[in-house]
Amino acid sequence: MVIPAFNEEENIERVLQEIDSLRRARPRWRIVPIVVNDGSSDRTEEVLEKIAADYGARFISLPLNVGIGRAVQTGLKLAVRLRAQVVLQLDGDGQHPAEQIPVIVGPVLSGKTEVAVGSRYVAGAGGNVSTRLRQAGTWFFSRLIKLLVGISVQDVTSGFRAFSGDAAEFLSRCYPDDYPEVQAYVPLARRGFRISEHAVSMRPRTRGISSITPLKSVYYMIKVAFATSIDLIRPLPRRRGGPLER
Amino acid sequence: MPPLPEYRFRIEFWAILGCIVLFIGLIELVRRNRLKERYSFLWFLTSGVLLVFTLKRSWLEDLARLVGVYYPPTALFLLLVFFMLLILIHYSTVISRLLDEKQAIVQNLGLLEARVRELEATSGARPSPAPDISSSAD
Known part of the structure; x- marks a missing residue:
């Protein structure tokens, strides 16, 4: 369970609490939260040092800010080393409710899919449907991904995803750096990983500020595109043979 | 009519002087380890090529004719701009590589630190998660 956290001193404990309650609800799952503190300038590291052990969480504190992509990749590397069967990516700001985790972990665990995306936009989703601008941006990226690699994902900017051990291992070697939510689908699709989308409800952020501001959006869209x-034309590593150790 | 030969002499004078100053400056930077040899190479090439084309007027005229420039010294500027672009692109690749390497180092440092922390926790007197560092020291 990879949780990137950049300046989330107020949110991170609540996220870990929720995961703890999931642990009680699913006693057969061995859940290991991996919090990646991406060079936060606030007290995130201090908070983690104090509470991580209480929640059975591991944390990685990066001495410099390397961006969400590289932060998630660090967590993937550790998850791969721990031979995780399913790797869940969950934002550290608490917008992804833990009770929704089984919705995307289930299909990966049962082998139905290799990448399960928690989506705000497919039928059955509820809760935070974000701003109109963000919706427009997401629609644009969704079309772009469809055009480039022929897979359809509605909520391409979702940071709430579950990967099979295989997919996580692959991504730990080539996770994109700049705009990883959208970009990651290209290498995954190019190497033929099965991707599916599942309806979840998300919450708006309660505290802290989101990293995307509407002012920069158009420029942002061009850069992501x-x-x-x-x-699409970048050299890609191969996916390693069969599934990792069961 | 302004005396052309005099103008021609002036521009050559400044071009040669510029090349020589650049050359000496570069040597000095490399000598004092302020500039790595491998990153100075393109600069030396630039100053060398500019110097050659300044001294060999006929080559410059050939070059000007080749690229369709009427006034040969303009070709000198064209050459300069070309080399500047080359150097800038080269530096962009260097910066990108440095960033990649920095990120890889930061990732590994974070992973290692987490591993050390966990090892310390498990090898301590008690495997309890209590942050009791002072008493768990050997």
Whole structure:
């Protein structure tokens, strides 16, 4: 369970609490939260040092800010080393409710899919459906991904995803750096990983500020479109043979 | 009519002087380890090529004719711009590589630190998660 956290001193404990309650609800799952503190300038590291052990969580504190992509990749590397069967990616700001985790972990665990995306936009989803601008952006990226690699994902900017051990191992070697939510679908699709989308409800952020501001959105869209297109022609590592150890 | 030969002499004078100053400056930077040899190479090439084309007027005229520039010294500027672009692109790749390497180091440092922390916790007197560092020291 990889949780990137950048300046989330107020949110991170609540996220871990929720995961703890999931642990009680699913006693057969061995859940290991991996919090990746991406060079936070606030007290996130201090908070983690104090509470991580109480929640059975591991944490990685990066000495410099390397961005969400590289932060998640660090967590993936550790998860792969721990031979995780399913790797869940969950934002550290608490917008992904833990009780929704089984919705995307289940299909990966049963082998129905290799990448399960928690989506706000498919039928059955509820809760936070974000701003109109963000919706427009998401629609645009969704079309772009469909155009580039022929897979359809409605909520391409969702940071709430479950990966099979295989997919996680693959991504730990080539997770995109700049705009990883959208970009990651290109290498995954190019190497033939099965991707599916599942309805979840998300919450709006209660505290802290989101990293995307509407002012920069158009420029942002152009940059993402460019980076994603480049991914289409970039050399890719192979996916390693069979599934990792069961 | 302004005396052309005099103008021609002036521009050559400044071009040669510029090349020589650049060359000496570069040597000095490399000598004092302020600039790595491998990153100075393109700069030396630039100053060398500019110097050659300044001294060999006929080559410059050939070059000007080749690229369709009427006034040969303009070709010198064209050459300069070309080399500047080359150097800038080279530096962009260097910066990108440095960033990649930095990120890889930061990732590994974080992973290692987490591993050390966990090892310390498990090898301590008690495997309890209590942050009791002072008493768990050997």
